[in-house]
Amino acid sequence: MRRANLVVGGVLIAVIVSMAAVGLFWTPFSPTAISGPRLAPPGWPHVLGTDGQGSDTASRIISGAKLALLVGVMSVSAAALIGVPVGIIAGMSHRWVAAILSRGADILYGFPALLLAILFAAAVGGSTWTAVAAIGIATIPVFVRIARAATMQVMSQTFVEAARLSATPPLQVAWRHVLPNIAPVLGVQVSVSFGLAILAEAGLSYLGLGSGSDVPTWGRMLREAQNELFNAPLVALWPGLAIAMATMGFNLLGDGLRDLLDPKLREIA
Numbered sequence: 666m667r668r669a670n671l672v673v674g675g676v677l678i679a680v681i682v683s684m685a686a687v688g689l690f691w692t693p694f695s696p697t698a699i700s701g702p703r704l705a706p707p708g709w710p711h712v713l714g715t716d717g718q719g720s721d722t723a724s725r726i727i728s729g730a731k732l733a734l735l736v737g738v739m740s741v742s743a744a745a746l747i748g749v750p751v752g753i754i755a756g757m758s759h760r761w762v763a764a765i766l767s768r769g770a771d772i773l774y775g776f777p778a779l780l781l782a783i784l785f786a787a788a789v790g791g792s793t794w795t796a797v798a799a800i801g802i803a804t805i806p807v808f809v810r811i812a813r814a815a816t817m818q819v820m821s822q823t824f825v826e827a828a829r830l831s832a833t834p835p836l837q838v839a840w841r842h843v844l845p846n847i848a849p850v851l852g853v854q855v856s857v858s859f860g861l862a863i864l865a866e867a868g869l870s871y872l873g874l875g876s877g878s879d880v881p882t883w884g885r886m887l888r889e890a891q892n893e894l895f896n897a898p899l900v901a902l903w904p905g906l907a908i909a910m911a912t913m914g915f916n917l918l919g920d921g922l923r924d925l926l927d928p929k930l931r932e933i934a
Contacts, residue, residue: 671921674856677914681907685730694721696728696881704897713903716886717893722903725881729904732793732882733911737862739797741855744804749851751805752812753839757820767813774806778865782874793876796869800862811854815847849926853919860915867908883908 693710694700699719700711707714713722748770755766782791782799789795819825825842869875870884883904890901 668921668925670917671925674914674917674919674921677910678918681730681911681914682734684727685734688727688731692721692724692727694724696720696724697879700724704893704900706897707899714897714899716900717889717897720881722886722900725886726883726903726907728881729883729886729907730911732876732880733863733866733907736793736796736800736866737859740800740862740866741804741858743797743801744858745808745851745855748805748808749812752809752814753816753843753847755809755813756816757835757839757843763813766809770806770809773802776803778803779868779872779874782869782872786874791869791874791876793880796866796875799869799874800865803865804858804862807858808851808854811850812847815850816843819843819846849922853923853926856915856919856922860912860919863911863915864908 693712697720700721701715701719703715703717703719705711705715705719711721711723713726716722716725751766751770755763758766778799781802782795785795785799819842825838828838828842866875867882867884867887870882871888872884873888875884876882886904887901887908890897890904893900
């Protein structure tokens, strides 16, 4: 039962990743072309029906999975590559250096992804890169806080004190001792951040701040479906279900990884 979250989350993520992988090479119909009557119910050949424009819903869901995972991978990777080193430095440095870095992260934390996306869209226009930059910058403070707190715990251990007393350079201490010991915590945060990034991308696309109008995304599908919500509610169900599956899958995976990797939880079990 302790690993149920890990298994369920892994299955949900496998479904989303499989859709994205298939979408790289094949979709039943063109996701942007009119391929049938408007608002057709699920059946053959449109297994999930069609939307208000007559485009195949299944093809748009599959194509949207590619963009959702792309935005998640790029934004979370950028945030981790910046936030983790800053957090480690803050956890290993003197108090005033840690205070400056922490306050900088707090200031950045005050700019949510939506506000940053609005600013970037006003400056350069809405696009996939706008969503990636906004979500990535908004996620950096989370990794800074997590990495700093975990680093401070590791730095208080006796083996780190021994390494420092033996004149080991700080960079080697961080690489050999700190990073391997905080990696499980960071892995959990990466998984959770993936789910939040996919949800944020859907919200930005819903508001028209994400990819262009010619790119099918789950958020844009929801926005287009709201005009037909009472006539054909299934049009809104499918993209909403895809967003829920992706977000829940990464959150459950994060919970499962925490239960699996946290030694305190293993001792309790």
